[in-house]
Amino acid sequence: MGKPKIGVFGFTGCGGCQLEILNLEDQLPDLVNAVEIVNFTEAVTEHSDNYEIALVEGSITTRHGIERIKKIRDIAKIVVAIGSCAVTGGLNCLSNRYGLEKAKELVYGKKKGWIDSIVVKAVDEYIKVDYYARGCPPNRFEIVDIIRSLIIGREPEIPDYPVCVECKRNGNTCLYEFGITCLGPVIRAGCNSRCPNSGVGCDGCRGLIDNPNVNAQKDLLGKYGLTVEDILSRFNFYNSCKNDNGKKKNDNSGGLQ
Amino acid sequence: MANNINIEVSPVSRVEGHGDLVINVRDKKVEELIFRIPEPPRFFEAMLVGKKCYEPSHITSRICGICSVAHTCASIKATEKALDIKPSEQTINLRKLVYHHENVQSNALHVYFLAAPDFFGVGSVIPLIKTHPEVVNIALRIKKMANDMVRIIGGRAVHPLRIVIGGFTMLPSEEEMLEMRRILKACYPDLEKSLEVLKTIKIPDFERETEYISISNEYEYALYEGNIKSTDGWEIIDQDYSDKIKEKVVKHSTSKHCRASRDSYMVGALARFNNNYEKLTENAKEYAEELGLKAPCFNPYMNNIAQFVEIIHSVDDSIRLIDRILADGLDEDKMMADIKTGGGRGVGVVEAPRGLLIHDYIYDGKGRVEKANLIIPTGMNYANMENDMKSLVPKIIDKSEDEIRLACEMLVRAYDPCISCSTHFLNVKLINR
Numbered sequence: 001m002g003k004p005k006i007g008v009f010g011f012t013g014c015g016g017c018q019l020e021i022l023n024l025e026d027q028l029p030d031l032v033n034a035v036e037i038v039n040f041t042e043a044v045t046e047h048s049d050n051y052e053i054a055l056v057e058g059s060i061t062t063r064h065g066i067e068r069i070k071k072i073r074d075i076a077k078i079v080v081a082i083g084s085c086a087v088t089g090g091l092n093c094l095s096n097r098y099g100l101e102k103a104k105e106l107v108y109g110k111k112k113g114w115i116d117s118i119v120v121k122a123v124d125e126y127i128k129v130d131y132y133a134r135g136c137p138p139n140r141f142e143i144v145d146i147i148r149s150l151i152i153g154r155e156p157e158i159p160d161y162p163v164c165v166e167c168k169r170n171g172n173t174c175l176y177e178f179g180i181t182c183l184g185p186v187i188r189a190g191c192n193s194r195c196p197n198s199g200v201g202c203d204g205c206r207g208l209i210d211n212p213n214v215n216a217q218k219d220l221l222g223k224y225g226l227t228v229e230d231i232l233s234r235f236n237f238y239n240s241c242k243n244d245n246g247k248k249k250n251d252n253s254g255g256l257q
Numbered sequence: 258m259a260n261n262i263n264i265e266v267s268p269v270s271r272v273e274g275h276g277d278l279v280i281n282v283r284d285k286k287v288e289e290l291i292f293r294i295p296e297p298p299r300f301f302e303a304m305l306v307g308k309k310c311y312e313p314s315h316i317t318s319r320i321c322g323i324c325s326v327a328h329t330c331a332s333i334k335a336t337e338k339a340l341d342i343k344p345s346e347q348t349i350n351l352r353k354l355v356y357h358h359e360n361v362q363s364n365a366l367h368v369y370f371l372a373a374p375d376f377f378g379v380g381s382v383i384p385l386i387k388t389h390p391e392v393v394n395i396a397l398r399i400k401k402m403a404n405d406m407v408r409i410i411g412g413r414a415v416h417p418l419r420i421v422i423g424g425f426t427m428l429p430s431e432e433e434m435l436e437m438r439r440i441l442k443a444c445y446p447d448l449e450k451s452l453e454v455l456k457t458i459k460i461p462d463f464e465r466e467t468e469y470i471s472i473s474n475e476y477e478y479a480l481y482e483g484n485i486k487s488t489d490g491w492e493i494i495d496q497d498y499s500d501k502i503k504e505k506v507v508k509h510s511t512s513k514h515c516r517a518s519r520d521s522y523m524v525g526a527l528a529r530f531n532n533n534y535e536k537l538t539e540n541a542k543e544y545a546e547e548l549g550l551k552a553p554c555f556n557p558y559m560n561n562i563a564q565f566v567e568i569i570h571s572v573d574d575s576i577r578l579i580d581r582i583l584a585d586g587l588d589e590d591k592m593m594a595d596i597k598t599g600g601g602r603g604v605g606v607v608e609a610p611r612g613l614l615i616h617d618y619i620y621d622g623k624g625r626v627e628k629a630n631l632i633i634p635t636g637m638n639y640a641n642m643e644n645d646m647k648s649l650v651p652k653i654i655d656k657s658e659d660e661i662r663l664a665c666e667m668l669v670r671a672y673d674p675c676i677s678c679s680t681h682f683l684n685v686k687l688i689n690r
Contacts, residue, residue, distance in 0.1 A: 016416060040381075095304055200421075
């Protein structure tokens with residue numbers, strides 16, 4: 001696609017995904033040469049409504065956000081959701097679980113009426129998303145790979161196998177051996193198993209793989225004397241939105257139950 | 258210049274998050290000046306309710322990508338105090354070390370990437386890649402150094418993994434620490450070149466004395482621990498913060514405003530500098546002097562310079578800390594303290610890059626969060642930003658609208674606001690009535 005015009009847009013989130021782009025220290029000058037960044041409020045004053053690729057961070061939590069994301073979809077040829085908040089609704093969904101009205105009252109008290117927030121949703125619950133750079137924060141090299149692929153006209157390679165594959169390849173001892181709960185068996189790889197590498201159980205920030213081996217995960221929990229309940233709290237960190245908002249109203253387990 | 262102007266900047270760029278600036282002037286008098294925060298709130302205080310003790314630090318880290326180490330540390334300190342968990346001295350030293358580098362990373366991002374374009378008269382760092390490649394490369398090297406430091410100790414640069422209640426899930430190796438020491442030592446020429454560039458830029462000449470609040474302790478330039486101290490002459494222990502600091506919901510902002518002794522106060526690098534100048538390394542003091550920064554300084558635009566001086570201090574002090582940690586020897590037995598669950602209140606107060614950050618948790622008897630209160634530095638600064646602009650605009654009222662708008666935008670950027678944290682971005686439009 002030649003030298004594409006790119007816009008980077010933030011919705012409700014922590015700004016960490018945009019920061020991960022700025023954290024591409026070694027590759028940033030090359031990236032800036034390969035594309036034309038026309039919209040990036042966190043780093044650039046100038047902005048234009050003429051772009052081909054939109055990188056979208058954050059979940060949609062206001063009516064104004066719905067209008068903005070629809071406008072971006074109308075303009076961009078390709079929309080890439082970056083980070084868990086955009087891809088699954090992310091951690092923001094924890095406030096859905098608490099109850100939006102209750103949350104408004106707890107934080108803003110009697111003045112809650114001033115707050116215009118709606119139920120948290122992922123970007124693709126409002127518009128079609130073409131590619132996903134998953135994770136919290138996303139893997140910045142995966143963002144570069146998606147952009148590179150779009151420029152040279154090939155499909156980006158996004159793993160559809162579990163984190164366990166990368167974790168084994170990295171030579172880690174399974175964290176269950178240390179009594180640590182980990183979602184690695186059912187969560188999509190592509191992070192280079194960065195949490196288990198640091199001795200931390202997978203929180204599932206990249207979401208489920210397309211066909212998770214739920215029985216294997218259950219067997220594993222059984223083997224170590226754990227229950228589905230034990231890992232649901234973890235799973236819900238990043239993955240409760242779609243289930244809570246969607247069809248399976250009584251099942252928040254992502255198919256684990 | 259007309260007597261009446263209506264400036265609306267929406268959103269203000271090169272700050273983190275979404276904020277709009279509205280200025281109405283009638284007959285050369287400022288009638289209305291508000292910094293509007295439409296950033297959607299995320300209700301973190303609600304998300305924390307019912308969570309188990311090891312979860313709040315992972316959740317609150319997501320308040321902000323830029324200062325995730327600060328939120329992580331404030332959170333674990335609050336939980337550790339509430340549950341009487343005592344981390345080892347090795348843990349505290351490693352936390353202080355990683356803490357320096359989030360501050361370096363964030364200050365470098367702000368000074369070189371977000372604020373510097375104003376001083377070169379461009380809209381972003383991108384044109385500077387062509388016109389000032391040397392400065393951009395220095396900026397990238399310093400940022401990478403700091404991020405690598407956070408990666409080595411925290412496991413990754415944004416939302417650290419290994420920093421948890423009780424200690425660390427993994428320690429850096431001695432080789433990694435020595436390599437970082439080498440890189441830190443090698444960065445001084447870059448800092449000196451940056452100094453030469455910073456000496457050539459013109460910081461706007463504007464002063465407004467206000468109250469400056471930061472943490473402070475007697476043995477170091479406080480970032481990780483200390484009492485809460487004000488230039489208005491009071492000092493309190495961290496858990497008594499609500500005796501002095503009052504939060505208020507205001508209509509034009511999803512971020513609450515704060516006040517202490519007066520109707521507004523400033524937190525951040527300049528507040529720390531004003532309270533703790535004596536504790537800076539001699540080297541950092543020399544840089545400050547070369548750049549004309551003296552304590553107390555009442556020019557909010559100088560916050561950029563205070564941030565740069567802090568980078569020098571952090572590099573100096575990290576070398577000292579690495580030597581100390583290596584002399585003591587990295588010991589896996591001291592990596593993790595015993596975790597107890599139970600109940601109680603704990604307050605974790607730290608200096609995030611943008612200033613004082615408070616996490617206050619109450620745990621029920623079963624080790625679950627019953628109530629949480631979070632006070633965020635940018636939220637504390639909003640009222641002071643508005644007061645600064647109310648003082649600034651009449652002084653420059655005869656300048657062109659563009660100049661007034663730029664001066665105000667630069668002032669907001671000087672505070673390095675992190676609007677996601679306090680809720681999210683700054684927008685400014687300027688319309689003639």
